[in-house]
Amino acid sequence: MATAAALKQRNQKATQQKDSSRENSLDSHLYDPKKVHSAFSGTKTVLGAxxxxxxxxxxxxxITYRLHYTLPTAVVEGTNPTTGQAQFSEENVRxxxxxxxxxxGYRVVGTEQELEAKQYLINRLETLKEEARIEGLRREQDLAPLPNFDMWVQVGDGSHRFDFMSKAHFLAGVNLQQFSLEHQDNAIPSYSLPFLRNNNRFSLTYKAYTHWKFxxxxxxxxxxxxxxxxxCGPECDQNSILLNSHYDTTLGSxxxxxxxxxVGVMMEVLRVMSRRPAPKKNSIIFLFNGGEESLQDASHSFITSHELKDNVRAVVNLEACGTAGPEILFQANSRPMIDAYGTVPYPHGTVLxxxxxxxxxxxxxxxxxxFVDHGNLTGLDMAVYKNSYLxxxxxDxxxxxxxxxxxxxxxxxxxLSTYLTEKADLVNLEKTDDVVFFDFFGFFFVTYSWSMALLLHASIGGLFLFSIATGASRPTVRSTISMFLTFVAALFTPIISVxxxxALGKPMQWFSHxxxxVLHFAPMAFVGMLTIQYLFHDKKASTGANELSTYSAxxxxxxxxxxxxxxARRAGSYVFAIYSLGxxxxxxxNQKRxxxxxAEGFEIQRVDYASYFVGTLxxxxxxxxxxxxxxxxxxxxTGRIGADAPVDHIVAILIGFIAFVFSPPVLAFAHRxxxxxxRKIIVFLLIGQLVxxxxxxxxxxxxxxxxxKxxxxxxxxxxxxxxxxxYVAHAxxxxxxxxxxxxxxxxFSxxxxxxxxxxxxxxxxxxxxFNQFLESHVIDTAPYIKSQTANKTIANSQAPLTDFIHSAPRLIAENVSYDPETGLRRLTVLCTHPDYIWTVAGFDAHLESWSLTSSEPFPHPSHYVIRHVGGHMSDGWRVDLAYRASGPDDKLMVELTAMETEGFGKDTERELIGSGDIGVMRSVLKTRxxxxxLTYFGTTVSRFHL
Structure with missing residues (x-):
């Protein structure tokens, strides 16, 4: 009897060991001596699985790469050979x-090239207008007349306040000097700001997270x-859609x-629409603006002073910070305009x-x-963004x-323009950020309200609770804690690679592509994530239990x-809804399988292999x-955010986030x-990363x-x-x-x-x-200039080379007065700068008033920076100031910086006549x-006591 019992026990143990062996060799969670019931039953090894x-x-x-980057075929002909109708042509744009x-070439505001571009566009538009007139005469028997073609050239003056980095949060623990600073609530913080006049600047240390505006x-x-x-005439002129782009360029491009x-896209859209029947509902205004890179001056001029501004109901802005790929909708602030974007043939945009x-x-x-701040408009902002290295x-x-x-x-x-002129209701558009929108792999555009988002998210939350109640999801405290720690590890473990x-002196090794x-930081992110999972792997539970609890976590x-x-009411939460639902x-x-x-009598061992594919899809x-x-x-x-920016850390953390979010079921599958x-996978990834x-x-x-660079x-x-x-600096x-x-x-020796x-x-x-991002290496060029110049007077002179500069920018004070009762000193500052552009005046004062209409002066002593930009041949400006002074001789010290006009894209040797600055920039360019x-320019700077 005992012998039989012992034999039976040995047989049962052998069967268990055999089953365990088979369980460890098969990837299906279902095992049967006769068959394996799984869609992926052929997977019999760890490597195969x-x-x-x-x-x-x-x-x-x-697949998604192909969908993301596929662009339409370029059209060459401007007329459809089948229908004879005008069609959009890429070749015309090019x-x-x-x-x-x-x-x-370089169309920097204030240069001859800017003037040349202006005249070229005017001539081109006048040609289109004449072609549309001829087309209208040819089709005068048609019932549908062509649109009215009206044209303006606006040349204006003005001022506005530009708050740089006004939305950014950062930790200021350094001295911030020579910046116009304003606290978020327009008041001085309780930490007083030391203020010194004349040659000194603000010295500010503010060690707390806050908002600052430059x-x-x-x-x-x-x-x-x-x-x-x-x-179509007066009946549709009351409501207009504005289409905007700029024809000026930044320095060095x-x-x-x-x-x-x-500009080319707008010109081609204008050509096509001017040869179609007139818009039935709303007019469309094409704004070719001549000053965006100078900090959005031309658009400000239009939206604040042009006669058409009050008829504009919404705006579509066309921009670029790259040279390839599809353009993306990256700013939108009203539901009707977002819905309008849904009519485009190649949607690409997300509320993220x-x-x-x-x-x-x-x-x-x-x-x-x-347009939003000064015109109170809603609209769409679209830009090309891939390959922004150029x-x-x-x-470019x-x-x-x-x-x-x-x-x-x-x-x-x-x-978009066709829809907005033919069908859209542009009256009473309201701003909102409570709209969820995204494209579905470029096929179509999804848009729904925030109230719908709440309903969907609540439903997904209900499914989550139902899955726990029915046992489909079985998270444990251990697995849940491990998942949150895994996320932290994913973010920060890649810093080990940094x-x-x-340590090897090789920063930014990943920048070139x-x-x-991903290759530099993702393996280390997975090392961190899988290490946490290894540490929290429950050795007392089966691998299947570890899989399911991790999947549930x-x-x-x-x-x-x-x-x-x-x-937090962020519309981008839809992404996490996709993950939770998936x-x-x-x-x-897995529960169904x-x-x-x-029901078919199979023994359960693991999470169903196919469920990983379903959950991943x-x-x-x-x-x-x-x-x-x-x-x-x-x-x-990262190539343009400053020499002090911790870009390796930023990119490492970004890649860690991507690694975690990329395919979550992998974390559960790692327990299989x-x-x-x-442990072997972790070692393999670590060695691979180091190699x-x-x-x-x-x-x-x-x-x-x-x-x-x-x-x-x-x-x-x-x-x-x-x-x-x-001065040489990098970004x-x-x-x-x-x-x-x-x-x-x-x-330069x-x-x-x-x-x-x-x-x-x-x-x-x-x-x-933008100077706040630049630290410099400075080289004295005087010895080089004297050794290279053929001008013997300059070569042999002991005087500073700047003594040879002619027609330098100047500041003078006019209408100076002092009121001893109020302690206010008033003056008109007049600047003349022939052959110079982009002047910048900086000074310290407690201003009471000025002639700028953009905003009031700060209610406390401040450092002010006034930038002036003008079109070609704008060689002067003036501003009236009133500031608190200790007496009539308490003069205002103003530092004036001015930029030269030579050399913007015409390969003109950068020199001022008689200055002795012969060949400096040319030498730099030749040895680049x-x-x-390179972004290069020449400047003069001088101080004036006014």
Missing amino acids: WARLLAFIAMLVL KIVRHLSSDI VVMKMYTNMTNIIVRLS PGAVDDGLG ANDLFATGLILSDTDFRQ YHTHL LDEYMESGLPQHMGENTLA ILLE EWLA LQVFFTVLLGLVTY ITIGLFF TAIAK IPTAYFSFCTFSLLDLFVPL FGAAVL FLLISTISLTPYNELHP RVFVQHLRNLTSGASQL DPGPFYEPYVTQLETL TESVFRSPVNNPGDWNAIYP PPWVA
């Missing part, structure tokens, strides 16, 4: 872009707008895509971009701000603009996140689509084969010709001190001194001196407020390495 799941994820990535960017007072003269209106593309841009983290802005550089050329991009933006803009790169950032994590973001569907699928298996496919946009936006952006296999980082530091460089070069002549110096923390500054030191922006805040005033993108 992982290979099939990762291959599925890779397939999703490849002709305009090529002329603006290649034939004319305020620029803008003045502009002779600012040009070219305006065309298409309408020919502006093919930014914003020659927008809207939310992100609203935070101020993207250091960029568009004319859309002026944005604002000399490489037609040849680098991707084929199909103009067609994509053009057909979308034409469809530390290794910094967006996908390199993912559902808890994203559902909690959905609730928090919904509570994982919930996977869990219900388990129930079927039990929706979230991974959508987030893959979004990930391309995130990488396209953020990786190139037990802790030992999980790749080592190879990267040996074989890769951050920059190349099409992914350049941004370098700023300024030849500054200080008329007060007599110094003639070359990211990547390699700079050794590869480039040392080259310039050799060229002079060692450079480092100057920080904190102690020398006025060094780059010509491009204020191919991996450097």
Whole structure:
């Protein structure tokens, strides 16, 4: 009897061991001696199981990549050969872009090239108007007349206040000097600001999170707008849609895509619409504005002073910060306009971009701000954003603009303009951010209200609770805690890779291609995530139990996140709804498969393999689509956010976030084969990451010709001190001194001196407020100039080279008075600057009033910066001031910086007649390495006591 019992016990133990062995070798959670009941029953090894799941994820990535970047075929002909009707032609757009960017070149406000571009556009529009008139005569027998074609050229003066970084949150723990600062509530904080007059500046230390604004007072003269209106007559002129782009360029760029593309698209839309029947409901105004890069002066001029401004009901703005891929809708502020965008043939936009841009983290802005702030308009802001490595550089050329991009933006803009003029109700549009919108892989556009979002999110929350109640979801406290810690590990473990790169002296190794950032940081993110899962793997429970509890914890994590973001009323919460719903569907699928298996008599061992594919499909496919946009936006952006920015850390954290969100079921699947296999995966990833980082530091460089480092070069002549110096700065923390500054030191046979922006805040005033991001290496150019010039007087003179500068910018004081009773000193400051542009005046004062109409002076002593920009041949300006003074001789010290006009894209040698500045910039340009993108200009600076 005992022997029989022992034998039976041994047989049972052997059977259990056999079943356990088979359970460890099969990937299906269902095992039967006769058959395996699973859609993926052929997967019999660890490697095979992982290979099939990762291959599925890779397939999703490849499909979404194709969907994300596919552009329409470029159309060459402007007339449809079948119908004989006008159609949008990419080739017509490129002709305009090529002329603006290649034939004319750098169209900086105030230069001859800006004037040339203005005249070219006027001539082109007059030609279109004549062609439309002829077409109308040819079709005069038709019942549907062509639209009225009205045209204006506005040249205006004005002023406005530009608050830079007004939305950004940051920690200010350093001295902020020579900035116009304003606290969020327009009051001085309880921490008093030390204020000194004349040669001193503000010294501010404010160690707390808060809002700060870097305020620029803008003045502009002779600012040009070219305006065309298409309408059916007075009955549709009362309500107009505004279509805007700018034809000027920034310093150092020919502006093919930014914003020659927008101008070309508008010109082609105008051509097509002017040859179609007149709009039935609303007119459309085409605004070709001549001053966006100068801080949005021309759009301000139009929306505050043009005769058509009161008829504009909404705006569509066309912009660019890249040269490839589809344009994206990244700002929208009313439901009817968002619905209108849903009519375009190639929708690409998400409220996530809207939310992100609203935070101020993207250091960029568009004319859309002026229309919203000063015109109280609603509308849409659309921009090209992929490959922004070339944005604002000399490489923004037609040849680098991707084929199909103009067609994509053009057909979308034409469809949008057609809908808005034919069908849209533009009356009483209200601003709102309570709208959820996103495109579904570029096929169609999804839009719904915030109330609908709340209902959907509540339903998803109900499904979550139902899944727990029915046992489909089985989170444990252990697995839930592990998931939140896994998220933290995903964000911060990649910083280990950053530390290794910094130790090897190789920052920004990932910069040359967006996908390199994934290889540099994602494996380490997975090491961190899987290490947390390994530490929390419950060795007392089966692998199946670990899988299910982890899968369920993912559902808890994203559902909690959905609730928090919904509570914060962020429309972008729809993404977390997709994740919560996708994982919930996977869990219900697993439960269903388990129930079927039990009904058929199968033994349950693991989470159903197919449920991972079901749970992965929706979230991974959508987030893959979004990930391309995130990488396209953020990786190139790190090349222009400042030399002190911790860009390696920023990108590492971003990649960690992407790694966590990319395919959550992988975290549960990692438990499938037990802790030992999980440990091996961690070791494999860690070794792979270290090997790749080592190879990267040996074989890769951050920059190349099409992914350049941004370098700023300024030849500054200080008329007060007599110094003639070359200032060299860069816009990211990547390699700079050794590869480039040392080259310039050799060229000029002079060692450079480092100057920080904190102690020398006025060094780059010509491009204020962007100077806050620039730290300089300064080279004395006087010895080089004297050795190179053929002018013996200059070569042999002991006087400062600045003594030879003729017609330098000047400030004079007029109508000076002092009232001893009020303590106010009044004066008119008059500036003359022939042959100079973009003057910047900085001074300290407790102003009581001024003649600027943009805003009132601050109610406390402040440092003011007034930037003036004017159209071609605008060589002066004036402003009236009244400030508190200790007496009639308490003069105002004003530092004036002015920029030269030579050299903007015409290869003109940068020199002022008789100044001795012979060949300095030309020498810099000739020796520019191919991996450097230069923004260069010459300036003078001087101080005046008025």
